[in-house]
Amino acid sequence: MKRIFPSSFYNPVTLVGAAIAGVSFGLVLFLMVLEMMTDNPKPYMGIIAFVLLPSILLIGLSILVFGIFRARQREQAGKPEMRLPQIDLNNPRHRTAFIFFSFGTILLLLLSAFGSFKAYEHTDSDQFCGETCHKVMAPEYTAYQFSPHARVGCVKCHIGQGAGWFVRSKLSGAYQVYATLFNKYPRPIPTPIENLRPAQETCEQCHWPKHFFREKKIVNTYYTSDEKNTKWMLDLLIKIGGGNIEAGPTSGIHWHMNIGNEVTYAATDSQRQIIPWVQVKAADGKVVTYKSADNPLSDEDLQKAKKRRMDCIECHNRPAHIYHPPARSVNHIISLGWIDQELPSVKSIAVKALELPYSTKQAALDSIKLVIQEFYRTTHPEVMAKKSQQVERAIEEVQKIYSRNYFPEMQVSWRKFNDNIGHMYYPGCFRCHDGKHVSDDGKVLSRDCNVCHTILAQQFEKDKLRLSLGGVEYKHPVDIGDSWKEMNCSDCHNGR
Numbered sequence: 001m002k003r004i005f006p007s008s009f010y011n012p013v014t015l016v017g018a019a020i021a022g023v024s025f026g027l028v029l030f031l032m033v034l035e036m037m038t039d040n041p042k043p044y045m046g047i048i049a050f051v052l053l054p055s056i057l058l059i060g061l062s063i064l065v066f067g068i069f070r071a072r073q074r075e076q077a078g079k080p081e082m083r084l085p086q087i088d089l090n091n092p093r094h095r096t097a098f099i100f101f102s103f104g105t106i107l108l109l110l111l112s113a114f115g116s117f118k119a120y121e122h123t124d125s126d127q128f129c130g131e132t133c134h135k136v137m138a139p140e141y142t143a144y145q146f147s148p149h150a151r152v153g154c155v156k157c158h159i160g161q162g163a164g165w166f167v168r169s170k171l172s173g174a175y176q177v178y179a180t181l182f183n184k185y186p187r188p189i190p191t192p193i194e195n196l197r198p199a200q201e202t203c204e205q206c207h208w209p210k211h212f213f214r215e216k217k218i219v220n221t222y223y224t225s226d227e228k229n230t231k232w233m234l235d236l237l238i239k240i241g242g243g244n245i246e247a248g249p250t251s252g253i254h255w256h257m258n259i260g261n262e263v264t265y266a267a268t269d270s271q272r273q274i275i276p277w278v279q280v281k282a283a284d285g286k287v288v289t290y291k292s293a294d295n296p297l298s299d300e301d302l303q304k305a306k307k308r309r310m311d312c313i314e315c316h317n318r319p320a321h322i323y324h325p326p327a328r329s330v331n332h333i334i335s336l337g338w339i340d341q342e343l344p345s346v347k348s349i350a351v352k353a354l355e356l357p358y359s360t361k362q363a364a365l366d367s368i369k370l371v372i373q374e375f376y377r378t379t380h381p382e383v384m385a386k387k388s389q390q391v392e393r394a395i396e397e398v399q400k401i402y403s404r405n406y407f408p409e410m411q412v413s414w415r416k417f418n419d420n421i422g423h424m425y426y427p428g429c430f431r432c433h434d435g436k437h438v439s440d441d442g443k444v445l446s447r448d449c450n451v452c453h454t455i456l457a458q459q460f461e462k463d464k465l466r467l468s469l470g471g472v473e474y475k476h477p478v479d480i481g482d483s484w485k486e487m488n489c490s491d492c493h494n495g496r
């Protein structure tokens, strides 16, 4: 047989290396062709085609080179050259072996092509993101399944398309795999995510800013923490606004914040919750700077502070992983009738049971049952006698709320993750709109209750309905004087 390569190439080690390199090269080609042919390349296709397989190819090549070196050394040491088997196709035994071997190889290649295709499909799935690192991602995955984006894949927001972000997120991903394996990850996983892909390339692929123009009515139902669980309602018309300047007048939350204007701010904490400095550059180039009167920033600190341009994530920082405050979840479940409003003090005992400190989920579920049973047994024995079924149902619902919103093993709960939409439980909009951010010419970022939403109606259980299209004056459910007009709502409602 004529040999094209030097004799040191023909040794078993080198040939094994060459085979590994050859097969992985073939698979890379296969996946590249596949990627070119699909309109909608999957984000994880690249990790296999451009990261995993090439590393195997490199390993193959190193084995190959190692084999050559070893063979050279043997030659120099005068050891006999290792001989390869000779194949003679005229020999029937050789022929059969050759046919088996060739078909086997082709079959193996096809199967591994199919296998790697399936493997890549799996890494693209939400199960892979959410369940493979089961304990670490449990909070995000659970919250995601109950969010409006439950059918939007993790990779659509966290990676998106294109190689650049893919590589960036994979580089940090490699560290995460290490951190998970060696149990070094922080609990909870910290936010904000510094290298989250810009919203223009993720959110705006599905939500087109020009097309936000309506107002959205939300009706909230509440129950106060008294024995009767007094019900009250509040109708808000949220002025989402936005829109296309060519189509007429524009207004509202989205227009001011995003499309026409460039809003830049400086935060002094890593969570972006304390914002003493905000600057707006309007479409006509006019610049207005607002500074907090309460908490001014010296010029020197301002120089040092990191500035960010506002985008969707400044407000919608929890579109998929929403950990609800307990009062909100309990109100919702009572309004559905799943917890009986007639159970005395059920609102307050449910919230209390959710908020006690627990070390594991199982301990929490067991204690919630005990706490609620104990409460009715000692304070309302007649309820336990007559309504034990409703009490059991209430316990079940409170346990479900706990499972969806609290993850003691990862130290995750609503207290750890500020949601910047709104202003009741977290500073949110009032980080800037607190009525204390003033511009040089005296303009104030207003916290007037009808700037962002119109309070269309409010009604307490037996009172008459107060209703006005222009907005009714807000009435705080419990008498706290005028402090809701002066303090931030979250100063009292933050659960601390």
Ligand code: HEC
Binding pocket: 126, 129, 130, 137, 140, 141, 144, 149, 152, 153, 154, 155, 156, 157, 158, 189, 190, 191, 192, 193, 194, 196, 313, 316, 317, 318, 319, 320, 321, 417
């Ligand atoms: C609709 C877009 C969207 C989807 C879909 C989505 N996420 Fe997120 N995710 C976000 C945003 C936005 C943040 C917070 C970014 C910030 O505050 O900097 C986040 C934060 C996280 C964090 C950091 C910890 C935390 O709770 O803030 C993890 C971990 C995470 N996501 C995992 C996942 C997993 C796993 C999936 C799929 C099961 C998923 N995400 C689906 C948008 C999304």
Ligand code: HEC
Binding pocket: 148, 149, 152, 153, 156, 157, 199, 202, 203, 204, 205, 206, 207, 312, 313, 316, 319
């Ligand atoms: C793959 C498409 C897709 C992407 C990417 C996406 N969304 Fe959505 N989003 C949806 C769909 C579909 C709905 C409607 C869900 C429904 O009405 O049940 C929705 C709903 C919403 C809502 C309304 C939620 C509510 O309570 O009614 C908000 C706010 C939102 N998305 C913000 C975001 C933000 C911020 C991002 C980027 C981090 C994002 N979306 C990324 C598809 C997407």
Ligand code: HEC
Binding pocket: 199, 203, 204, 207, 208, 209, 214, 216, 238, 240, 253, 254, 257, 258, 310, 311, 312, 313, 314, 315, 316, 421, 422
């Ligand atoms: C100044 C804060 C702010 C910014 C910035 C912002 N939004 Fe919103 N957005 C809101 C508020 C407030 C609502 C209404 C409350 C709600 O739906 O929970 C809303 C509602 C929405 C809705 C639901 C609309 C509906 O009709 O139900 C979508 C979708 C949305 N935003 C997407 C985006 C996207 C995409 C961006 C970035 C281009 C963005 N938002 C930037 C505050 C903001």
Ligand code: HEC
Binding pocket: 239, 252, 253, 256, 257, 263, 265, 275, 278, 279, 280, 288, 290, 310, 315, 420, 421, 422, 428, 429, 430, 431, 432, 433, 445, 451, 452
């Ligand atoms: C980083 C600071 C900042 C945050 C956070 C912020 N805003 Fe603003 N907002 C501004 C600035 C600056 C303006 C422009 C004021 C001006 O006209 O010069 C503005 C204007 C507005 C306007 C228009 C007011 C008017 O006079 O017509 C609305 C509505 C609004 N914001 C709603 C919201 C809502 C809702 C949130 C929370 C989801 C929010 N903003 C969060 C800084 C902020």
Ligand code: HEC
Binding pocket: 218, 220, 234, 236, 238, 421, 422, 423, 424, 429, 430, 433, 446, 447, 448, 449, 450, 451, 452, 453, 474, 484, 485
């Ligand atoms: C800067 C804009 C802005 C201002 C000013 C503002 N709000 Fe709001 N408010 C919001 C947004 C945004 C939401 C959240 C809507 C949602 O749930 O999607 C909200 C929600 C609420 C809720 C429902 C809270 C909940 O989660 O149950 C109440 C109550 C409320 N606002 C009262 C007020 C009162 C009272 C004032 C005046 C002191 C006021 N708001 C001023 C933007 C604003």
Ligand code: HEC
Binding pocket: 222, 223, 224, 225, 226, 327, 328, 331, 424, 476, 477, 478, 480, 483, 484, 485, 487, 488, 489, 490, 491, 492, 493
């Ligand atoms: C001085 C403290 C304080 C401030 C400031 C405050 N609240 Fe309250 N708020 C309370 C107390 C106490 C309750 C009663 C809680 C209960 O009955 O469970 C309450 C109850 C509520 C409820 C009903 C909650 C539920 O779970 O059913 C809403 C809604 C509310 N407040 C809105 C606001 C808004 C909006 C602001 C800001 C404009 C605000 N509050 C400011 C102390 C405060």
